[in-house]
Structure formats: C-alpha cells, structure tokens
Amino acid sequence: MAVRQIVKIDDELCDGCGACVTPCAEGAITMVDGKAKVVNEALCDGAGFCLPVCPTGALSIETREAPVFDEEQAEALMHERGQVYITQRCFRCEIGEDEAPLVPVRHQGQSLWVCTRCLPALIHG
Template identity: 60%
Template sequence: MAKAKRPIVRIDEEKCTGCGLCVSPCAEGAIEIRDGKARVIKEELCDGAGFCIGTCPEGALTVEEREAEEFSEEAVHKHTQSNPRNYIPQKCFRCGRNEDELPIMPCRSAGESLWVCTRCLPALIHG
C-alpha cells in the first residue's frame, strides 16, 4: 500500500496502561490491546480523526502528521466485518445517560478524560 504524509494516531507505550478505554471510540477498529498495551494494529485502518484521544486517562494518545500507509475504507470494511468489536458503552459524566439515549463525546475536565452528552455540553461550556 502507498504511503503518504497524513494525520495518524500515535500511542506512547511508556504512558499507556492498557486500560482499553481508547478501543471503543475507534469506529474503524484500528486500536486493539496487545501484550497489555494499546496499539494501532494497521496504519491503513486509522483515519486520524482522534476520537480515541480524549478517552485516555494517561494522555498516551496524540495525533501526529507523518508518513503512513494511506487510510483505506475498504480495509476498514473488511476488518470490521471479520473482527466484531468489543463494545464498551460510555455514559455522560454529568447526567449518566448513555450513548444509546443521546450522542456523547469525549472531553477533558479538571484533568480527567470523560464523556459528555449533547444535552449537558452547553452547561459545561457556558457554566
């Protein structure tokens, strides 16, 4: 597969504790826990969107711009069809609603990686 300079997730193995919180937010299935650490299993599966970043309590994930295999929707489709994901439902830290009730998104508050629903987000932003 061809390489191109593009955004891609980087995982700092020194900081990673292997908690697995970054696995579920990756819709493409690019992150798995292997040998007790989170790893991008194939560069072509990572779209570089970074939805996983806010979930890491250790700050081990970043998005960097570097030479990497090009993102492939076809590879993602094949991977997700043959590897059903472990689903860890997330809840809003303010109201407790889960992502089946309302859309939720990762956020950082007071140094913690949390999830917030779209109903609670305005109060979090505006106080």
C-alpha cells in the first residue's frame, strides 16, 4: 500500500454510460450492475484519462492509501487484449514519457502532450 492518486467514481452521479471504460487502457474500470467501478485499484495508474469523458462528472482523482500501481499486471492484461502501448511524446521536442514528465494540454483545438521543459514556452510564448 502507498499514498497515491487514484480514480474515485461517485455512484450517485454515474449514469452507467460506460464512456470511462475505454480511456482506461489498464483495465481498472469496468461496468458492474450498470455502473462504472474501479474493480482493481492496483491497475489504476491515477493518470485520469477517464475523467474528461464522463458526461456527469462522476469521476475524480483522490489522494489516499491504495495498492501500488502494478505496471507488469497492467501490461500483461493489455497484451492479452491485443492492445499495444504507445509511448507518449512531447509534441514540441519529441521527448518520451519515460525520459521526462509529460502533462496533457489542449493547444489549437488538439489534445496533446507537452513535457515540463517545454510547457513554460507554450504558456508564455
């Protein structure tokens, strides 16, 4: 167990649309009895790609004690499902997520990734 960021789903706000399931590449979110549920906290990386697709705002990120993210299990499940993980890269300098922290941004109508070194130039011009 570790204190880390993890997705929280409000059952009362969840309308069961399932839009959050697909962005969760690790498979932590599944539909159970017509509602989205984090079925395996060790598969939730806390990145939050599921949050912006929720039409009711039922998803949020909370910092709390949870099982450590199991990257090996997540990759094994992705492999079983035939998914291929594509390393994200900064749209300005092309550095990969394994080399520098990346943050998601909206720029000129596109959803992109930018590294923390390029972010100030993007903000300040």
